[in-house]
Amino acid sequence: MSEPSAPKRRSEVADVDRSLYDFVKSEEGYERFDDGLSEEIVREISAKKDEPKWMLDLRLRSLEIYERTPMPANWGPSIEGLDMAHISTYVTSGADQATSWEDVPDDIKDTFERLGIPEAERTSLAGVGAQYDSELVYHNMREEVAELGVVYSGIEEALHDGWENVIREHFMKLVPPTDHKFAALHGAVWSGGSFVYVPAGVTLPYPLQSYFRLNAAGAGQFEHTLIIVEPGADLHFIEGCSAPKYNVANLHAGCVELFVGKGARLRYSTIENWSKNMYNLNTKRARVEEDGAIEWVSGSFGSHVSYLYPSSLLMGARSSCEFTGITFAGAGQDLDTGCKVHLAAPDTRASVATKSISKGGGVSTFRSSVVVAPKAERAKVSVSCQSLMLDDESRSDTIPAMDVRSASAQVGHEATIGRISDDTIAYLMSRGISEDEARTMVVNGFAEPISKELPLEYAVEMNNLIKLEMEGAIG
Amino acid sequence: MSDTLNHSNALLDVRDLSISVEDAEILHHVDLSVDAGQCLVLMGPNGAGKTTLGHAIMGDVAYTRDGGTITFDGEDLTDLSADKRALAGIFLSYQAPVEIPGVPLYSFLRTICQKRPELKMSARQFRQRVRELAAELDMDQSYLTRELNVGFSGGEKKKVEMLQLLLLQPKLAILDETDSGLDVDALTIVSKGIETYRRECKGALIIITHNTRILERVEVDRVAVMVDGRIVEHGGPSLITDIDERGFEAYEARSSEEA
Numbered sequence: 001m002s003e004p005s006a007p008k009r010r011s012e013v014a015d016v017d018r019s020l021y022d023f024v025k026s027e028e029g030y031e032r033f034d035d036g037l038s039e040e041i042v043r044e045i046s047a048k049k050d051e052p053k054w055m056l057d058l059r060l061r062s063l064e065i066y067e068r069t070p071m072p073a074n075w076g077p078s079i080e081g082l083d084m085a086h087i088s089t090y091v092t093s094g095a096d097q098a099t100s101w102e103d104v105p106d107d108i109k110d111t112f113e114r115l116g117i118p119e120a121e122r123t124s125l126a127g128v129g130a131q132y133d134s135e136l137v138y139h140n141m142r143e144e145v146a147e148l149g150v151v152y153s154g155i156e157e158a159l160h161d162g163w164e165n166v167i168r169e170h171f172m173k174l175v176p177p178t179d180h181k182f183a184a185l186h187g188a189v190w191s192g193g194s195f196v197y198v199p200a201g202v203t204l205p206y207p208l209q210s211y212f213r214l215n216a217a218g219a220g221q222f223e224h225t226l227i228i229v230e231p232g233a234d235l236h237f238i239e240g241c242s243a244p245k246y247n248v249a250n251l252h253a254g255c256v257e258l259f260v261g262k263g264a265r266l267r268y269s270t271i272e273n274w275s276k277n278m279y280n281l282n283t284k285r286a287r288v289e290e291d292g293a294i295e296w297v298s299g300s301f302g303s304h305v306s307y308l309y310p311s312s313l314l315m316g317a318r319s320s321c322e323f324t325g326i327t328f329a330g331a332g333q334d335l336d337t338g339c340k341v342h343l344a345a346p347d348t349r350a351s352v353a354t355k356s357i358s359k360g361g362g363v364s365t366f367r368s369s370v371v372v373a374p375k376a377e378r379a380k381v382s383v384s385c386q387s388l389m390l391d392d393e394s395r396s397d398t399i400p401a402m403d404v405r406s407a408s409a410q411v412g413h414e415a416t417i418g419r420i421s422d423d424t425i426a427y428l429m430s431r432g433i434s435e436d437e438a439r440t441m442v443v444n445g446f447a448e449p450i451s452k453e454l455p456l457e458y459a460v461e462m463n464n465l466i467k468l469e470m471e472g473a474i475g
Numbered sequence: 476m477s478d479t480l481n482h483s484n485a486l487l488d489v490r491d492l493s494i495s496v497e498d499a500e501i502l503h504h505v506d507l508s509v510d511a512g513q514c515l516v517l518m519g520p521n522g523a524g525k526t527t528l529g530h531a532i533m534g535d536v537a538y539t540r541d542g543g544t545i546t547f548d549g550e551d552l553t554d555l556s557a558d559k560r561a562l563a564g565i566f567l568s569y570q571a572p573v574e575i576p577g578v579p580l581y582s583f584l585r586t587i588c589q590k591r592p593e594l595k596m597s598a599r600q601f602r603q604r605v606r607e608l609a610a611e612l613d614m615d616q617s618y619l620t621r622e623l624n625v626g627f628s629g630g631e632k633k634k635v636e637m638l639q640l641l642l643l644q645p646k647l648a649i650l651d652e653t654d655s656g657l658d659v660d661a662l663t664i665v666s667k668g669i670e671t672y673r674r675e676c677k678g679a680l681i682i683i684t685h686n687t688r689i690l691e692r693v694e695v696d697r698v699a700v701m702v703d704g705r706i707v708e709h710g711g712p713s714l715i716t717d718i719d720e721r722g723f724e725a726y727e728a729r730s731s732e733e734a
Contacts, residue, residue: 421573422537423537423573426536427572427573427575428573429534429557429558430534430535431558431587431590431639431643432561432643433586433587434558438558441578445576445577445622446576446577448576448577
């Protein structure tokens, strides 16, 4: 007989402070660029960062592409409510980037403390980056990790710190400004984010985490995350994001570029909880070499509208992609999420498992695109999507696309859409659990395959988010 | 007859209860009472309404009350939801327990225990208690970390119900066809669980069954026979032998005469 394991905390839901995410700090004394987009603004951002000329050129070229690219039409949820003329692309507190929380301005430090970042750093992370509006306010990494040769800093700092050539070689190469309109916008006004370099053969003992907080109303956040994991290395990177709610539109158009070397592994986990006035038009892409592995774990809870399809390019033989994602669309949310996988080499494998929950009139659309190239002999792909609709006014759609050009590939797809049965609720209630708690318990259970992929603290956070959503408490 | 069966000191007192499911009336003016610590067996042919009565006492919203009252432990439960009735001390063991993916049995047990202040115990005591009960019910401890009822056999599900019964120590347990689909070994274990419940919790029981085998090991105080949504006969344990030999035909005939 085996021993029972300790109680699993992740299946319990602690009480949640509703003000956890939705609080606003004053912007007094902050530098805020004029709303809208112009060459002058782009030059100003570049000048602030004292960056190399090639970067300014890239920004200007991106701006030009942005201007000539039409807004996406006939694609998923409407983004008509987003008017770039009313978005400020750059807001900063002016605080210098600190390596000690003591040196971070009180208001901002308080924000991150309320989000639990310094505590997580002390207990379970190898390094933390914290961005507030357009700039990083804190960046630090454990000394023993730095000694392994790991680099973790802002991209701006890395550019000045001997990594210019590496950055130039990789920056916006996986996601070029021509990719789509918001990739072009990102190229023009990007600011902040993270640069991570893990040398060959190095395994990080703990994850690194970057947290992005957008405090300013009517502003955009355009952080860039560039991660290079050299052959045989192993990294778990976590990103978190949140914002207080405003009644004007905010925009997030970040960009994530991941390079996974031969035999390397990168796990990229995201817990996204943007406020419900946010347009989250984010682009994430990974390129994986021979025997390398990319693992995405993605929790999408916030935003008014999301377009989010992390994509994986499996370029090397035997490389693999695992995508585990959950999307929770509540009232006023239209979340178009999913993933793309391009299998371009023999014996590549992709496994996609997603869950979506919709409630209170929320719309959740799962969209996947799997391309198996002729070279991808014996490739194996499985896609599974489960949806749970919590009421009759909500909506859930699944749009899987498969383009298979290799005769020896094995491809499988399954999708289910369900509801919580009355029987289930009655059973739980007969044990003394209230109806609301019973629903939360079932939804948490539905999400469990995803939360179990997260480190415990984040799984707890995800369960808390589910609880808040079930109560309809997030504004 | 009902005078002797409904009295105000009863633990459970159901009076004139009519219940419908999806607009069809299933129970017609049912009276039933159970004293503290007493064991009542509710028998009757398939479709008589026994399960409906069990679920209606529990407060399952799928069963609509058209009339009547339910009093438990001196409190009028008629308008209370199922969770409140459960916390007041009623437990219903399901005939077909529901599977809940992603919810580990162990933490589920902890959650339902924590709902009851009278069962307050430390994490360590709780762990000890659950392990003892699992061992007593001959359940592999590995079940505790599995998802609640997911992929469990019929017998395993019934053991999980017994485990909850013994953990929660309700004042009244309604066992709905707990014996159905069990092999001899599982039946022995479940019977043992029922004995333990009566011995240690001094709890009252309503055993719903159409099969008398489970009753061989349980000391029965009273028997009620239900046919077509009515209680048609009350009696002592000797009724069981009678039904064993002659079945429900005589009662069914009587019911159709009355209706």
